[in-house]
Amino acid sequence: MGSELKATILALKGENNYEAWASIIRFHLRYDDLENYIDEDAKAPADTDVEAKKKWNRDRIRDRIMIQESLNDPKVSTKLQAAGWEYHTGNPYKTWTTVRKVIKHESxxxxxxxxxxxxxxxxxxxxxxxxxxxxxxxxxxxxxxxxxxxxxxxxxxxxxxxxxx
Structure with missing residues (x-):
């Protein structure tokens, strides 16, 4: 899965570039077969399946890093944190849904x-x-x-x- 695709991920600036931002993130995740981690709150595999658990952790972290890199705009991160989002959360689904609710919302x-x-x-x-x-x-x-x-x-x-x- 080590992606060789090199796409520029836009910094999310707010609702004015939300659609372009979400499309780039989604296409990149789809390319790496990781889109399911933002579409649902994927449950961890059983602790007995060590390899599946490692893959699950690695995939979630990859999703989270990709999204996190684009949320550095102070206005965006302040809005997200005001809505209860925690910068260090490791759950890409929660981050994605928070961004959708807070930023996509038309003021x-x-x-x-x-x-x-x-x-x-x-x-x-x-x-x-x-x-x-x-x-x-x-x-x-x-x-x-x-x-x-x-x-x-x-x-x-x-x-x-x-x-x-």
Missing amino acids: EEAISSYLEEYTHLNRKTFDTMGAFVAKVHYLRNKLDSTHTKWGRKLPKGFHTTHIVN
Whole structure:
């Protein structure tokens, strides 16, 4: 399993680069067949199976190191620690789920920035209609998903009215 893949693992800066960060981590772990340690809280093998126990420990540590290397941004680590995450935890699943809950969570500031950008879109600032429509769809999906997470709904016709105007 000694990976020869050399991928640059992005430093997690916050919700603005969460998706790119998570993709790189996940692809790297998948390449090394270690993704299961972030998808579930993998239980240790029986103490009687010494080799399986060593492999389990080694795999978890490899996952944990890979994730830990990218969590050095003070803003990110402070948010994680405020949510109860401990820097020295050896459980990659707990670290992964804490990051997902704390960092991926869309803040009200993020929602308002999506809404502001969406309502100030101007077709003339895009090279092509396709680029404009792609941006509209991207922002619309972000607004729909964040509003659903917050238990709010955008008014019916909101998107159509904006594009027509």
